[in-house]
Each structure stands twice: as structure tokens, then as C-alpha cells.
Amino acid sequence: AILQGIAHQTSLTVENLRLLEARQEEAYVTAALLQVAQAVVSTRELSEVLENIVHLLPILVGIDVCLIYRWDEDLQIFRPTNVHGENRRQEFFLLDNIYLPGEHRLLDAVFERGQAHICPMAEVGLPAEDWPMLPCMPLEEYLQSAHQAEGDWLLGFPLIAQDQILGVLVVRERNQSTAFRERRLEILNGIAQQTSLAIQNDLYRRELLQNERVEQEIQLARQIQETFLPDHIPSVPGWEIGIRWQTARQVGGDFYDVFELKDGRVGLVVADVSDKGLAAALYMTVARTLIRASVRDHADPTEVLDEVNTLLFTESPESMFITAIYAVLNPQTGELVYANAGHNLPFLYRAATGQVEQLSKGGMAMGVLPELPIENHRLFMQPGDCLLLYTDGACDTLSPTGEDFGEARLRAVVHNTGGKPADELLSEIDRAISAFRQNTPLSDDITLVAVRRTA
Incomplete structure (x- = not known):
């Protein structure tokens, strides 16, 4: 009876520790997303907002590379706009390369299916030049598999608003363990959503300004006509x-x-x-x-x-x-x-x-x-x-x-x-x-x- 009582008390203590750990993780996720939200709302210029996001991600999540690609509907290309890399050489390479559909497997998969994808890296420290050809699969499908390995990943999250793909958020995790993986992915997904809203708000703002300019032009043209x-x-x-x-x-x-x-x-x-x-x-x-x-x-x-x-x-x-x-x-x-x-x-x-x-x-x-x-x-x-x-x-x-x-x-x-x-x-x-x-x-x-x- 005494042993049973000790065992029961021990199990309650372990459960309480797990609950405490879970609450701490949830609190951290909330705090991380609030920090990004603050960075988004405190800055008017989209370029500065995106720059803040790519530099906050390594601090909040522990990734070592973060890159935002915008989809250019007119030119039909993926254009890199902001990057945080391991070094200057890598950053220059990533910013200098645009991709047409079919030239980057991860970008294509995220764009076509509108959901996050993952590219496990078999080789540690794989150079950025080789990333476009990495095979990838839906992140949800990967997480449900029994073969989740530790090591390097390349992840792509859709930047999507009102069913329109605006771009892709790409991150590289290096030598990360499977511990706390779910929370990290939750933060990354939340930040991708906030990035999407920032881009969409900028598009709305530009459209509003353009409409205002057009309306002013119309009014001025009418005044000119009536004057003459x-x-x-x-x-x-x-x-x-x-x-x-x-x-x-x-x-x-x-x-x-x-x-x-x-x-x-x-x-x-x-x-x-x-x-x-x-x-x-x-x-x-x-x-x-x-x-x-x-x-x-x-x-x-x-x-x-x-x-x-x-x-x-x-x-x-x-x-x-x-x-x-x-x-x-x-x-x-x-x-x-x-x-x-x-x-x-x-x-x-x-x-x-x-x-x-x-x-x-x-x-x-x-x-x-x-x-x-x-x-x-x-x-x-x-x-x-x-x-x-x-x-x-x-x-x-x-x-x-x-x-x-x-x-x-x-x-x-x-x-x-x-x-x-x-x-x-x-x-x-x-x-x-x-x-x-x-x-x-x-x-x-x-x-x-x-x-x-x-x-």
C-alpha cells in the first residue's frame, strides 16, 4: 500500500512537471509571436517589416538561415527580398538568385499546394547552391511519419492571404533535435501568417494610394476640360x-x-x-x-x-x-x-x-x-x-x-x-x-x- 501511494504521488509530480513545461512552452510561443506582431505594427515600410522578421526569427526560434521570396505575378518569378544567413557570401548568393517555376523544388511545392513543405538534408552543411534541387514533402506528412531524423532541414511556409499566394518563407534549421519541434514549427507558422498579413496590408495601402491618385487625376482633368x-x-x-x-x-x-x-x-x-x-x-x-x-x-x-x-x-x-x-x-x-x-x-x-x-x-x-x-x-x-x-x-x-x-x-x-x-x-x-x-x-x-x- 505504501509503495502504491509513493508511485501514485510520483506520477502526479511528473504530470505536474509536464503541465508546467507545456505552459512555459505555450507562454514562449505567445511571447515570440507578440514580438513579431510588435515589429510588424510598429513599422510602416514593408521592406523594414520584412527585414525585422528575418532577423528576429533566428533569435526566437534558433534557426540559422531565413529567407523571404515574393511571387512576382507579372514576371512569373520568385524574387528574394530579405535574408538572414550564416555569412555575407551566403546572403549575397541567396539574394542574387531569382527562380522561375520549375527551378526550385521547395518553392514550387509550397506554391502549387499552398502548404508547408520540408526538405530533410542528408548532408550536414549542404551549400545554398544545392538547395533548389532538394527533394521535399508536405510538412504534415513528414511529422506523421515514423522516420523523423535529427539534423539539417530546409522548410518552406506559404505566405498566403485570401487564397492568394504572395510568396514563401524559407528557413534552414541546423543540427536541431526533435525536442520542442512542435513548438518551433508553431512559431514559424504563426510568423509566416503575420508576414502574409504585412504584405497584404502593404498591397492594400498601395492600391488605395493608386486609387486616390487616379481620382485626383480624374478631378483635375475634369476641371481642365470645364475651364476650356x-x-x-x-x-x-x-x-x-x-x-x-x-x-x-x-x-x-x-x-x-x-x-x-x-x-x-x-x-x-x-x-x-x-x-x-x-x-x-x-x-x-x-x-x-x-x-x-x-x-x-x-x-x-x-x-x-x-x-x-x-x-x-x-x-x-x-x-x-x-x-x-x-x-x-x-x-x-x-x-x-x-x-x-x-x-x-x-x-x-x-x-x-x-x-x-x-x-x-x-x-x-x-x-x-x-x-x-x-x-x-x-x-x-x-x-x-x-x-x-x-x-x-x-x-x-x-x-x-x-x-x-x-x-x-x-x-x-x-x-x-x-x-x-x-x-x-x-x-x-x-x-x-x-x-x-x-x-x-x-x-x-x-x-x-x-x-x-x-x-
């Missing part, structure tokens, strides 16, 4: 001139202009820059300024656009061009002389017949060739006739199924509403386009200019 649009439309007796200018979220380079000429005639311009964004808005201001300057020296629409083309071709970026119509209206006679540089063909509603004509084909866009092969066209507008100038945003508006609004639908609206006041025609076009796209975001600016003779 006419602040008032000339009042011309016997005529109605209506305008609609609607910007898409991705600002384009649409612009219009209406101005009185010295001899009482009226100049009308509708144009579209090929690009979008701030560059297009700035280019638009240049084109508008050139047109206004050329109008002072030339009465002929072809001569105006030809001179503007020469200047744009000489000075403009190769990827940008401008389509434009410049028309000169004589309010007394109803004569309209116009030149078309690659722009959408206007529609003309004839009150006498109730039919819609599409005006003659235009020439090449401005800024493409050194000489502009265009010519003047002439027509006369009678009372009740209505001319519609527009940019391609009207026809290119998309429905929820991806179908274009198209010229045919625009022409039909002009046919049905062309006999009404200019503003009513434009309002009806607005309604038709809005109903067609059903809240689908505009992909391009829409500019409409309606000119109607009332007397």
Missing part, C-alpha cells in the same frame, strides 16, 4: 444652339466650342482626343487653343484644320490624335461650310421631308500625317432643319449585355424628334441613351451639339 469649354453660347437670332456634355468617370478628351466670327458668322467645333485621362484633357486644351488661334488667320474650315494638323503632327505624342469637325454657319443665308477630320458623320434633319441625312464622309484625323487630306463641304439649312454634331461616346455607349447604342439608334431619335426644339432633341437623346445603358457606367464622354434654324 465656352462659358456661354452665343445667341443667334433665328437659330437655336443646344449643348450636352457628359463626362464618363474615365475622363476622355471631348470638347466643343461655339464662337462668333468677325463677319457675323458663327464657328462650331466638336472634337475628340483619342486618349483618356489627364493626358487627353491637357491635349484637348492644346487643340482648342490652336483652333482658336488659326481661326483668326483663316476663314476657310479646311485651312484651319490643316494648320492645326501641321502643328499637332510636329509636336504631339505619337500615340495621340484628334478627330474634329469645324463648321462655319452664315445665320443670314443658312449656309454651312464644314470640314471633317476623321470625326463621326453628323446627322441633318430636313423639315421639308421629315428625313435624316448623314453628311459626307470626312478625312483623316489630325496628328496622324504631316498633310491632312480633307476638303470643304457645303450645305444650306432651311427653317425647321436641325443639325446634330456628336462624339463617338454617344454611339459607343454599352447596354448591360455589351451591345453598342450605335448610329442607327441615334439616327432614329433624330428622325423622330428632329422637328422639335434643339433642347428637346438633346433631352430625348439623353433619355434614349440612359434607357439603353440601364445604369451601366459610361465608358467615354458624350458631347452633343444641336443647331436648329427656326426662321
Whole structure:
């Protein structure tokens, strides 16, 4: 009975020691992860965060080599970013070598399966040059096997967030015993998760900054466009001139202009820059300024656009061009002389017949060739006739199924509403386009200019 009592007391003491040891190990794991968490949150720059992590790991876990690889989705490569090695030579080698898929077994296995892998090293002190060819297996599978040997390991942990592989954390343990292995792996896995969150947060931050820059660019482009649009439309007796200018979220380079000429005639311009964004808005201001300057020296629409083309071709970026119509209206006679540089063909509603004509084909866009092969066209507008100038945003508006609004639908609206006041025609076009796209975001600016003779 006495021996049984001693044996029972001894077993309780051993169990209590084991529980104490387990609590101490858990406390150490918690403390280690808290230290890494502190290093992550106390530093804003990702490069510094990762550098802190690779230098903390050897202290906290006892590994001798730690290396972070980032996956470059654009170049499809594993790129080393931070390393803590045994010596400078080893660190330089590890940082100097990038890997394509298929060139590093451990990186490939972790990336493809999204789980930790291990490469047991049969040779002690195997040089880093030989690590890429080491055979590896899932860490969980290795830990469940009965052949866990002491010695050197190469371990890879996925840096993963929201099911996206961001990279791989690689560590080398040297001459480590199997004692406390579970706790060390727990710390390594926890640090890999914290590293993943640090990378993901940096990506989110960069994306937010980029979105803010884009939004600022959009706002600036809109301000530039609005500044260079006419602040008032000339009042011309016997005529109605209506305008609609609607910007898409991705600002384009649409612009219009209406101005009185010295001899009482009226100049009308509708144009579209090929690009979008701030560059297009700035280019638009240049084109508008050139047109206004050329109008002072030339009465002929072809001569105006030809001179503007020469200047744009000489000075403009190769990827940008401008389509434009410049028309000169004589309010007394109803004569309209116009030149078309690659722009959408206007529609003309004839009150006498109730039919819609599409005006003659235009020439090449401005800024493409050194000489502009265009010519003047002439027509006369009678009372009740209505001319519609527009940019391609009207026809290119998309429905929820991806179908274009198209010229045919625009022409039909002009046919049905062309006999009404200019503003009513434009309002009806607005309604038709809005109903067609059903809240689908505009992909391009829409500019409409309606000119109607009332007397």
C-alpha cells in the first residue's frame, strides 16, 4: 500500500512537471509571436517589416538561415527580398538568385499546394547552391511519419492571404533535435501568417494610394476640360444652339466650342482626343487653343484644320490624335461650310421631308500625317432643319449585355424628334441613351451639339 501511494504521488509530480513545461512552452510561443506582431505594427515600410522578421526569427526560434521570396505575378518569378544567413557570401548568393517555376523544388511545392513543405538534408552543411534541387514533402506528412531524423532541414511556409499566394518563407534549421519541434514549427507558422498579413496590408495601402491618385487625376482633368469649354453660347437670332456634355468617370478628351466670327458668322467645333485621362484633357486644351488661334488667320474650315494638323503632327505624342469637325454657319443665308477630320458623320434633319441625312464622309484625323487630306463641304439649312454634331461616346455607349447604342439608334431619335426644339432633341437623346445603358457606367464622354434654324 505504501509503495502504491509513493508511485501514485510520483506520477502526479511528473504530470505536474509536464503541465508546467507545456505552459512555459505555450507562454514562449505567445511571447515570440507578440514580438513579431510588435515589429510588424510598429513599422510602416514593408521592406523594414520584412527585414525585422528575418532577423528576429533566428533569435526566437534558433534557426540559422531565413529567407523571404515574393511571387512576382507579372514576371512569373520568385524574387528574394530579405535574408538572414550564416555569412555575407551566403546572403549575397541567396539574394542574387531569382527562380522561375520549375527551378526550385521547395518553392514550387509550397506554391502549387499552398502548404508547408520540408526538405530533410542528408548532408550536414549542404551549400545554398544545392538547395533548389532538394527533394521535399508536405510538412504534415513528414511529422506523421515514423522516420523523423535529427539534423539539417530546409522548410518552406506559404505566405498566403485570401487564397492568394504572395510568396514563401524559407528557413534552414541546423543540427536541431526533435525536442520542442512542435513548438518551433508553431512559431514559424504563426510568423509566416503575420508576414502574409504585412504584405497584404502593404498591397492594400498601395492600391488605395493608386486609387486616390487616379481620382485626383480624374478631378483635375475634369476641371481642365470645364475651364476650356465656352462659358456661354452665343445667341443667334433665328437659330437655336443646344449643348450636352457628359463626362464618363474615365475622363476622355471631348470638347466643343461655339464662337462668333468677325463677319457675323458663327464657328462650331466638336472634337475628340483619342486618349483618356489627364493626358487627353491637357491635349484637348492644346487643340482648342490652336483652333482658336488659326481661326483668326483663316476663314476657310479646311485651312484651319490643316494648320492645326501641321502643328499637332510636329509636336504631339505619337500615340495621340484628334478627330474634329469645324463648321462655319452664315445665320443670314443658312449656309454651312464644314470640314471633317476623321470625326463621326453628323446627322441633318430636313423639315421639308421629315428625313435624316448623314453628311459626307470626312478625312483623316489630325496628328496622324504631316498633310491632312480633307476638303470643304457645303450645305444650306432651311427653317425647321436641325443639325446634330456628336462624339463617338454617344454611339459607343454599352447596354448591360455589351451591345453598342450605335448610329442607327441615334439616327432614329433624330428622325423622330428632329422637328422639335434643339433642347428637346438633346433631352430625348439623353433619355434614349440612359434607357439603353440601364445604369451601366459610361465608358467615354458624350458631347452633343444641336443647331436648329427656326426662321
